[in-house]
Amino acid sequence: MLIGKKALLLDMNGTFMFGEDRFDDCQDFSAHYGRLGGTLPKEEIHQIIRAVYGYLSLRYPDEQYRHDFPSVRFAISDVVDKVLAHDEIERIIETFTHHELGFIPREYVTVLHTLRKYFQLAAVIDIWSPKEAWVRIFDETGILPLFSALSFSSDHGMVKPSAKPFKFVLTQLGIPKAEALVVGDSVRRDLGGAKNAGIDCILVGGAEHPDACRTFSNLIEFTSAIEAG
Numbered sequence: 767m768l769i770g771k772k773a774l775l776l777d778m779n780g781t782f783m784f785g786e787d788r789f790d791d792c793q794d795f796s797a798h799y800g801r802l803g804g805t806l807p808k809e810e811i812h813q814i815i816r817a818v819y820g821y822l823s824l825r826y827p828d829e830q831y832r833h834d835f836p837s838v839r840f841a842i843s844d845v846v847d848k849v850l851a852h853d854e855i856e857r858i859i860e861t862f863t864h865h866e867l868g869f870i871p872r873e874y875v876t877v878l879h880t881l882r883k884y885f886q887l888a889a890v891i892d893i894w895s896p897k898e899a900w901v902r903i904f905d906e907t908g909i910l911p912l913f914s915a916l917s918f919s920s921d922h923g924m925v926k927p928s929a930k931p932f933k934f935v936l937t938q939l940g941i942p943k944a945e946a947l948v949v950g951d952s953v954r955r956d957l958g959g960a961k962n963a964g965i966d967c968i969l970v971g972g973a974e975h976p977d978a979c980r981t982f983s984n985l986i987e988f989t990s991a992i993e994a995g
Contacts, residue, residue, distance in 0.1 A: 768947070768992070770944065770945060771885065771945060771946065771947045771966075772885060772886060772941055772945040772946070773885055773886040773887070773888060773914075773936075773939050773941055773945060773946045773947070774881060774885045774886070774887055774888070774946075774947055774948075774949055775888045775889070775890050775932060775935055775936075775946055775947065775948045775949070775960075775965065776887065776888065776889045776890070776948075776949050776950070776985075777889070777890065777891070777948075777949065777950030777951060777952065777955070777956045778889055778891045778892075778893075778900075779868060779891075779892075779951075780950075780951035780952070780971050781949065781950055781951050781970060781971065781985055782870055782874040782877070782878060782985055783868040783869065783870050783874075784868050784869060784870075784871065785868040785869050786866060786867060786868030787865070787866055787868075788865045788866075789815070789816070789819045789865055789866075793865060795811050795812050795815040795861055795865065796808040796811050796812065798860075798861050798864045798865070799811045799857055799858070799861040802857045802860055802861065803857065804854065804857045804858075804861070805854075806854070811858070811861070814842070814845065814846060814858060815858070815861060815862055815865070817845040817846075818838060818841045818842055818845055818858075818862060819862075821836075821841045821844060821845050822835075822836065822838070822841055822894050826925065827954075831925070832924070832925055832927075832928045833923065833924050833928055833930065834923050835894075835919060835923045835924070835925045836923075837894075837896075837920060837923075838859050838862050838863075838894055838895050838896075838920075839855065839859060842855060842858055842859070859895065859896065862894075862895055863895035863896065863899050864899075866893065866894060866895050867895075867899050867900065867903070869903070870903060870907050870909070873986060874985060874986070875907050875908065875909055877985050877986055877989045878909050878912055879908075879909075879912065880989050880992075880993065881989055881992070882912045884992055885947075886914045886915075886939055886941070887912050887913050887914060888913060888914060888915035888916065888917075888935040888938070888939055889913055889915075889916050889917070889935075890917045890926065890931045890932055890935060890948070890950075890956075890959070891916065891917060891918050891919065892919045892925050892926055892955065893918055893919060893920050894919075894920060895920060896920055897918040897920055897921060900918065914938070914939055915934075915935040915938035915939050916935070917931040917932075917934050917935050919931065922934075925955075926952070926954075926955035926956065926958065926959040927954060927955050927956075927957075927958030927959035927961075927962055928959060928962065929959060929962035929963035929964075931959070932948065932959055932960065932962075932963035932965060933963055936963075936965075943963060943964050943965045946965050946966075947965070947966050947967070947968060947979075948960035948965050948966065948967040948968070949967070949968045949970060949985065949988065950967070950969065950970070950973075951969065951970050951971030951972070951973050952973060953969065953973050953974075953975045953978075956969070957969060957973075957975055957977060957978055961977060966979050967979060968980050968981070968982065968988065969981045969982075970982045970983070970984050970985050970987075970988055971983070971984060
């Protein structure tokens with residue numbers, strides 16, 4: 767499983783970040799929006815956020831958007847039929863980001879530090895909002911220096927299972943694909959992207975597929991197996 771492997775290409779959501787994508791019907795988008803000084807009526811901001819989420823959700827699995835996935839800013843411009851001030855658009859983007867953003871449990875911070883003792887770490891991350899909030903969490907939790915390479919889809923518009931973001935981080939790491947291992951929780955996105963890039967993959971989080979090298983219940987169990995030899 768790990769013979770000759772020098773780097774782990776980690777997925778983020780469902781792998782070491784959790785509680786993300788809070789766009790269900792019980793969410794009050796106006797709460798965070800109001801704290802930012804937004805003035806649109808509650809129903810209107812709810813309608814906009816839900817429309818943006820629906821717009822992006824529809825396109826996310828569509829192959830024609832795999833290498834040109836639209837930004838949240840573009841989605842806003844496409845679903846809102848009136849002119850919004852620049853500051854208002856920024857508040858909407860920040861509100862969307864707040865609800866897309868998850869958290870990294872302390873035990874997963876510890877796990878990442880442990881894995882860095884054995885491998886170079888990289889992350890291949892699909893997010894829809896600008897990356898700054900995620901980079902800030904990485905920095906605040908002390909994991910940012912652990913990563914030698916990062917790919918955020920909102921930087922370049924390439925979403926998994928495209929092979930391109932995986933190849934992008936391999937280039938940053940300066941290693942061949944035979945020395946890398948993808949770890950993620952999605953058969954379609956992580957295993958599919960790894961296969962497209964010719965990289966071995968381990969599934970975590972309950973996902974299973976015969977093409978995966980191994981499966982583990984979570985990243986903690988995988989790390990324990992590494993430490994056990």
